[in-house]
Amino acid sequence: LANRMFHPQDTIVDVNGIHIGGKKPIVVIGGPCSVESEEMIERIAYKVKEAGACMLRGGAYKPRTSPYAFQGMGTQGILAMEKAGKKTGLPIVSELMSADKLDEFIEHVDVIQIGARNMQNFDLLKAVGKTKKPILLKRGLANTIEEWIMAAEYILSEGNPNVIFCERGIRTFEPYTRNTLDLSVIPIIKEKTHLPIIIDPSHATGDWKLVESASLAAIAAGADGLIIEVHDDPENAMSDGVQSLLPEKFDALVEKGRKIAHVL
Numbered sequence: 001l002a003n004r005m006f007h008p009q010d011t012i013v014d015v016n017g018i019h020i021g022g023k024k025p026i027v028v029i030g031g032p033c034s035v036e037s038e039e040m041i042e043r044i045a046y047k048v049k050e051a052g053a054c055m056l057r058g059g060a061y062k063p064r065t066s067p068y069a070f071q072g073m074g075t076q077g078i079l080a081m082e083k084a085g086k087k088t089g090l091p092i093v094s095e096l097m098s099a100d101k102l103d104e105f106i107e108h109v110d111v112i113q114i115g116a117r118n119m120q121n122f123d124l125l126k127a128v129g130k131t132k133k134p135i136l137l138k139r140g141l142a143n144t145i146e147e148w149i150m151a152a153e154y155i156l157s158e159g160n161p162n163v164i165f166c167e168r169g170i171r172t173f174e175p176y177t178r179n180t181l182d183l184s185v186i187p188i189i190k191e192k193t194h195l196p197i198i199i200d201p202s203h204a205t206g207d208w209k210l211v212e213s214a215s216l217a218a219i220a221a222g223a224d225g226l227i228i229e230v231h232d233d234p235e236n237a238m239s240d241g242v243q244s245l246l247p248e249k250f251d252a253l254v255e256k257g258r259k260i261a262h263v264l
């Protein structure tokens with residue numbers, strides 16, 4: 001179903017009237033790694049909106065390496081995001097880790113993110129495939145393009161056509177970056193499938209200083225959008241502060257992006 005051969009025209013995923021894919025303007029999604037409080041997500045929502053983001057990201061259920069690290073605010077975080085999204089008019093993107101929270105996400109979240117660690121959680125893929133929600137499907141840490149496309153196929157085959165691929169870097173032997181951004185996936189995904197693809201330069205590089213160049217390269221390579229971590233106090237962030245951009249840096253990045261492509 002994802003195959004371009006049987007579906008030559010680009011799929012355009014509609015998120016509350018914002019179109020992702022096709023020859024549409026590219027979308028920029030900004031926000032913190034984790035929702036830390038109601039006040040914080042609202043404050044950052046206004047800042048990313050002002051900088052040109054058309055959607056808000058924020059995790060409430062966090063897949064942390066250590067069980068002792070901050071695990072996210074859960075339902076409270078989702079409700080705080082929903083409120084910030086409504087106030088700013090930004091649709092919200094958040095990660096669903098388990099199908100038992102699916103009803104909560106259907107009710108309160110606009111785009112359901114499937115995280116890298118769950119790319120091959122087939123029961124979770126089937127569960128979100130039974131909804132009509134837009135699904136942001138991140139590439140697994142060590143998954144091939146073929147495996148990634150088949151993960152999308154799990155969602156499509158359950159009846160949900162609204163899949164957006166998200167490349168977030170893959171694990172290689174290189175320790176200078178958190179992951180290695182694989183930009184070649186953009187033309188490959190576009191050739192093999194009709195689905196949109198966006199890039200997450202924050203998790204791909206793991207270093208805020210590298211986020212701008214990775215973002216501009218992704219735009220030049222034809223990505224349909226970017227999802228970027230933004231925090232106004234990165235040193236004290238509950239997660240991923242080192243890769244989070246200050247709002248003013250995010251703003252400068254979006255302005256540079258506009259010189260390469262039409263940014264919504």
Ligand code: PEP
Nearest residue numbers: 033115116117138168203
């Ligand atoms: C995230 O978006 O904060 C996240 C955990 O992403 P990934 O699944 O790509 O690591």
Ligand code: MN
Nearest residue numbers: 033229239240
């Ligand atoms: Mn993160």
